[in-house]
Each structure stands twice: as structure tokens, then as C-alpha cells.
Amino acid sequence: MIELKTPAEIERMHVTGRFVGEVLTEVGRLADVGVNLLDLERHVRGMIKERGAVSCYWDYSPSFGRGPFRNVICLSVNDAVLHGLPHDYVLRDGDVLKADIAVTIDGWAADSARTVIVGTPAADDLRIIRAAEEALEAAIEEAHPGRRVGDISEAISSVARGYGYPVNGEFGGHGIGRTMHEGPHISNTGRSGRGLVLRPGLVLALEPWFAKSTDRIVYDPDGWTIRSADGSRAAHAEHTVAITEDGPIVLTRRESEN
Structure with a gap:
């Protein structure tokens, strides 16, 4: 289902987006050598509770996962690319950590990720x-x-090609609003001039992710953590973006990016 949001509703999503950005800023600050992923998870739980937000991940049970997901943030390390299940792992020097979080505040969602x-x-x-x-x-x-x-998809895959990275088209961006996942699906690979016409009020979570030398993925035994099939390291970036008459508004932009 695709639902267009009013300017007032987009501003309410912006409130959620600012908080999501604050959480990811804090995760980046805390992620250090010797820190356990479970401690990061507990800290984020505390932030969510204090703000009165609701995790979109808790009890999430999609067809591809071994659900329900019982954590509030995805933490994926090195060759883990998406949906990393927080577990008893102590961060090491040089680790590449992807943090992905979505919450609702007063019924409106925002979703973002950083590496x-x-x-x-x-x-x-x-x-x-x-x-x-x-x-x-x-x-x-x-x-x-x-x-x-398709213009968004082509923009993502064009950057990847320029760097020489392959692109997986299975997992990508999506619409977002009252729930974390709405239509349309936004593939990270595609052709410009194709697909749904973008309209004011459409809010999208755009999320390119690349592994260094493969576009194939495998799942961990936990049923959630997705890794590059060849063990190469990966990166993930995501923002919730509102389409308006005046251009895109990034609802989850972190202060360090302004």
C-alpha cells in the first residue's frame, strides 16, 4: 500500500527522524574496541524507553527471518551486511559496524542506518x-x-559501478509512514525512467548497501543476519526522505551531517 502524507504528517515523521539520528550518533560514539554488541543494544533500549518511542523491530516477523526479532537495533559486523542480530560479540580494532534502527513516535515511523x-x-x-x-x-x-x-535505483547502482562494487537487488529501500515497511519497494539496481512516478507526500527509506566483491548473500544460523557470500566486508547507509513540492527533505539527517 502506498500512502501519501500531508505536510503536517511529514513534520511528525521528522520528529521521529531526529530521534533516530540521535540514536545512531550515540551508537557511533559508543562503538569502540572492547564494547560488546549486547551493551550497545541495552543502551539503545534505554534511549527508546526514555523517549517514549516504540521499536519497529521488536516482534518483527517477516517471511525471510526466523522470527520474531527480539531486539531494537540491527548490528552487523564486517561481512554481515543486513539484519545483524545483536549477540555476545566484543568489538575489535578495525571492525566495520553497521547500525540500523527504526522506531515510531506517536504512531509515525522513521528508519536509518550508518556504518x-x-x-x-x-x-x-x-x-x-x-x-x-x-x-x-x-x-x-x-x-x-x-x-x-527507477531514477533512484539507477543513481544508486551508478555510484556502485563507478567504485567497482556489485549490487544486490533483493534487499533495498521502501516506503514508510505509520509502519516501517510500506510500498513501494526501491531496488538498489534499476533503470532510470521506469517504475512509479514520485509524488509529493511520498516518504521513502532509501538504503544502498554494498559488499566489496559479491552481490550474493547467505544467512547465519540465527535466521536473521545476512552476510556477503564470499566473506567480503560491506557497508550500509540509509535515510528516511520525504518528497515535497520544494524537493526532498531528509527526516533522519544527523547533526554531524548538517
């Missing part, structure tokens, strides 16, 4: 993070009325 390096960064890890972030900004630039979903 950070723990401790000492490696040049090729910085490169793939930069590619994911550039692909996200390129996608946002296409989020104008009259353009099409």
Missing part, C-alpha cells in the same frame, strides 16, 4: 563506506516530484 569503523580504519573499508554514503546522497537527489523509482 562506522571501530578503532583503526583500513583504506578499503573507508572506500566502501564512502561509496554507500555517496550512493545515498545520489538517491536523495533523485527524490523529486515527477521523477521515477
Whole structure:
């Protein structure tokens, strides 16, 4: 189902988006050598409870997961690319951590993800993070009325091709509003000029993610954590973006990005 939001509803989603950005800023600050993923999870739970927000992940039971999901944030390390189940793992120097979170406040959702390096960064890890972030900004630039979903998909895959990274088309962006997942699906690969015409009031979670040397994925025994099939490291970037007559508004932009 595709539901267009009013300006007032978009502003309510912006309230949620600001909080999501605050959480990811805090996760980036806390992610350090020696920190356990379970401690990060507990800290985020506390932030959500204090704000009076509701996790979109808790009890989430999609067809691809071994549900229900009983955590409030996805934490994926190194070759884990998406839906990382927080577990008893202590972060090490050089780890690449992806943090992905979605919550509702007063019934309106926002969804965002970022990738950070723990401790000492490696040049090729910085490169793939930069590619994911550039692909996200390129996608946002296409989020104008009259353009099409395929224009967003092509923008993402074009950045990936420029960096030499393959692109998986199975998991990508999506509409968002009163629930975390609404229509349409936004593939990370596609052709410009194709697909749904973008209209004011449409709110999308755009989320490019790339692994360094494969577009194939495998699942961990936990049924949730998705890894690159060849073990190569990955990066993920995501923002919730509203399409308006005046252009895209990034609802989950973090203060460090302004």
C-alpha cells in the first residue's frame, strides 16, 4: 500500500527522524574496541524507553527471518551486511559496524542506518563506506516530484559501478509512514525512467548497501543476519526522505551531517 502524507504528517515523521539520528550518533560514539554488541543494544533500549518511542523491530516477523526479532537495533559486523542480530560479540580494532534502527513516535515511523569503523580504519573499508554514503546522497537527489523509482535505483547502482562494487537487488529501500515497511519497494539496481512516478507526500527509506566483491548473500544460523557470500566486508547507509513540492527533505539527517 502506498500512502501519501500531508505536510503536517511529514513534520511528525521528522520528529521521529531526529530521534533516530540521535540514536545512531550515540551508537557511533559508543562503538569502540572492547564494547560488546549486547551493551550497545541495552543502551539503545534505554534511549527508546526514555523517549517514549516504540521499536519497529521488536516482534518483527517477516517471511525471510526466523522470527520474531527480539531486539531494537540491527548490528552487523564486517561481512554481515543486513539484519545483524545483536549477540555476545566484543568489538575489535578495525571492525566495520553497521547500525540500523527504526522506531515510531506517536504512531509515525522513521528508519536509518550508518556504518562506522571501530578503532583503526583500513583504506578499503573507508572506500566502501564512502561509496554507500555517496550512493545515498545520489538517491536523495533523485527524490523529486515527477521523477521515477527507477531514477533512484539507477543513481544508486551508478555510484556502485563507478567504485567497482556489485549490487544486490533483493534487499533495498521502501516506503514508510505509520509502519516501517510500506510500498513501494526501491531496488538498489534499476533503470532510470521506469517504475512509479514520485509524488509529493511520498516518504521513502532509501538504503544502498554494498559488499566489496559479491552481490550474493547467505544467512547465519540465527535466521536473521545476512552476510556477503564470499566473506567480503560491506557497508550500509540509509535515510528516511520525504518528497515535497520544494524537493526532498531528509527526516533522519544527523547533526554531524548538517
